[in-house]
Amino acid sequence: MSFLIDSSIMITSQILFFGFGWLFFMRQLFKDYEVRQYVVQVIFSVTFAFSCTMFELIIFEILGVLNSSSRYFHWKMNLCVILLILVFMVPFYIGYFIVSNIRLLHKQRLLFSCLLWLTFMYFFWKLGDPFPILSPKHGILSIEQLISRVGVIGVTLMALLSGFGAVNCPYTYMSYFLRNVTDTDILALERRLLQTMDMIISKKKRMAMTRRTMFQKGEVHNRPSGFWGMIKSVTTSAPGSENLTLIQQEVDALEELSRQLFLETADLYATKERIEYSKTFKGKYFNFLGYFFSIYCVWKIFMATINIVFDRVGKTDPVTRGIEITVNYLGIQFDVKFWSQHISFILVGIIIVTSIRGLLITLTKDCGMEETVN
Numbered sequence: 001m002s003f004l005i006d007s008s009i010m011i012t013s014q015i016l017f018f019g020f021g022w023l024f025f026m027r028q029l030f031k032d033y034e035v036r037q038y039v040v041q042v043i044f045s046v047t048f049a050f051s052c053t054m055f056e057l058i059i060f061e062i063l064g065v066l067n068s069s070s071r072y073f074h075w076k077m078n079l080c081v082i083l084l085i086l087v088f089m090v091p092f093y094i095g096y097f098i099v100s101n102i103r104l105l106h107k108q109r110l111l112f113s114c115l116l117w118l119t120f121m122y123f124f125w126k127l128g129d130p131f132p133i134l135s136p137k138h139g140i141l142s143i144e145q146l147i148s149r150v151g152v153i154g155v156t157l158m159a160l161l162s163g164f165g166a167v168n169c170p171y172t173y174m175s176y177f178l179r180n181v182t183d184t185d186i187l188a189l190e191r192r193l194l195q196t197m198d199m200i201i202s203k204k205k206r207m208a209m210t211r212r213t214m215f216q217k218g219e220v221h222n223r224p225s226g227f228w229g230m231i232k233s234v235t236t237s238a239p240g241s242e243n244l245t246l247i248q249q250e251v252d253a254l255e256e257l258s259r260q261l262f263l264e265t266a267d268l269y270a271t272k273e274r275i276e277y278s279k280t281f282k283g284k285y286f287n288f289l290g291y292f293f294s295i296y297c298v299w300k301i302f303m304a305t306i307n308i309v310f311d312r313v314g315k316t317d318p319v320t321r322g323i324e325i326t327v328n329y330l331g332i333q334f335d336v337k338f339w340s341q342h343i344s345f346i347l348v349g350i351i352i353v354t355s356i357r358g359l360l361i362t363l364t365k366d367c368g369m370e371e372t373v374n
Contacts, residue, residue, distance in 0.1 A: 006070035021048030174290035175278040193261040
């Protein structure tokens, strides 16, 4: 009976975590972009739910909540499911999505997706060769073999996200890095964009009228085909008509210019919004956090460099040292060792969450704007 109660608690928490992951994906990670692939949203929410559930089980283990056998069963089940998602489902779907965007491979996308997944599995398995991962106590396809390789990749990604967050977080929230943007700059750029669009429209009208004239004269059907016909169409033009190839090249150049102008205009609007946001109370608060995390990250980098150069082992982190100084100054009773670990864990979690959102927005920013232009 206790196992059923524990299972109902875990299932309820997983449903809540799934819903929170769904909202977090739509409201935070991709709040300014249209998500057309709902499978991506489902996979993210499921992964988020099982990851939070494993973290919840760690807290339950510390606090002694639920039965030990129930905790072990759900831990094993969550570990198997999340390994199945990370090693098999996510790489296969990424390969399937890449192949689906290639027109030449569209008909055989399932076959090429399997080939990409097998290639990933080969390099994923070869990743464990330089490390003492293989053990005679465990089989080749055991959970230990998978979790060890996932751990190596996870630690590497955590380090990369921490480095990205150390740079991106101050740049995003500190008003020091904002450039001055006025309405005059935006209007001038919009005027250039409108002029470029007018030139594109006029040239396309000329091309349409020229094609219509050539069609009425029968020059379209009588035009020679093949390589020599293409050379002749480039070097010569029919009487009373214009060289369509040259006009098309001009249109392509102007369309590329319009894309760049649109991206610059959108960037100016985003910068202006950041300037207005930095003047609010919330913006000033995030500006202070930007300075705080900048100092924290610079100090961590400095101390890590000192420890590596002089072969030292760091014993006290900045959070613990700051709490010790504050407690000694105020003369209060406080468990520094216990709370410093939790505060450090929360700070690292804030940096990593901010890094994930900033990295995804940076990677998808240009793609989203290109789709808007097209």
